Amino acid sequence: MDVAELVLRYVEVLVWPVTVTILLFAYHDAIIAILPNSKIKVSLYGFEIETTLQELKDVTLATLGGDLSSWQRNLLEEIAKEGPKSFERGEIPKEDRKWIRPIMNAGLIMTQPAEAHLGDAKGLALTPLGKLLVSSAVQGINFLQDHE
Numbered sequence: 001m002d003v004a005e006l007v008l009r010y011v012e013v014l015v016w017p018v019t020v021t022i023l024l025f026a027y028h029d030a031i032i033a034i035l036p037n038s039k040i041k042v043s044l045y046g047f048e049i050e051t052t053l054q055e056l057k058d059v060t061l062a063t064l065g066g067d068l069s070s071w072q073r074n075l076l077e078e079i080a081k082e083g084p085k086s087f088e089r090g091e092i093p094k095e096d097r098k099w100i101r102p103i104m105n106a107g108l109i110m111t112q113p114a115e116a117h118l119g120d121a122k123g124l125a126l127t128p129l130g131k132l133l134v135s136s137a138v139q140g141i142n143f144l145q146d147h148e
Contacts, residue, residue, distance in 0.1 A: 053136060071099050076108060076126070080134040084112055084125040092121050100124065108133060 041050050051059075068076070079085050087093065092100060097118055103109050104118065108130035111121035126134065 057133075057136075068103070069099060072103050075100070075124075076103065076130060076134050079109065079124060079126050080131065084123050086112075086123040090122055092118060092124070103130075 039050050039052060040056070041048055043049075075085070100109070101118060104111070104124075107127055109124050110127050111118060112123040112125050113121070116122070
């Protein structure tokens with residue numbers, strides 16, 4: 001195989017990934033603007049709902065009873081970054097439960113072991129919805145920022 005054939009094969013292999021990468025950089029703002037209005041399907045308790053990320057954000061904030069406190073945001077980010085959170089004495093401190101209960105009731109976190117009552121839990125983990133909301137900043141809607 002001569003050099004010309006080798007170069008041609010590299011060009012054939014790389015042309016689409018390079019083109020897509022260039023287009024992503026060139027149209028980054030337009031793509032980000034479209035994502036929050038994109039429809040997603042959510043299946044809950046046997047019902048399938050089609051909604052947007054913005055609507056999901058609004059419902060979640062309403063379920064929380066308002067904005068997340070800085071303590072709640074930090075807890076969600078910590079669990080997302082470091083994995084499930086265990087507590088030193090093997091139980092969730094009573095003074096922390098008042099901050100944890102709203103985000104647990106909103107379906108963002110779950111107890112560990114699963115199905116344990118908050119007073120009996122040994123730790124906390126993000127639910128799939130919690131993971132979605134924490135990672136949503138990548139898609140242009142940050143649920144963890146102050147809501148205005």
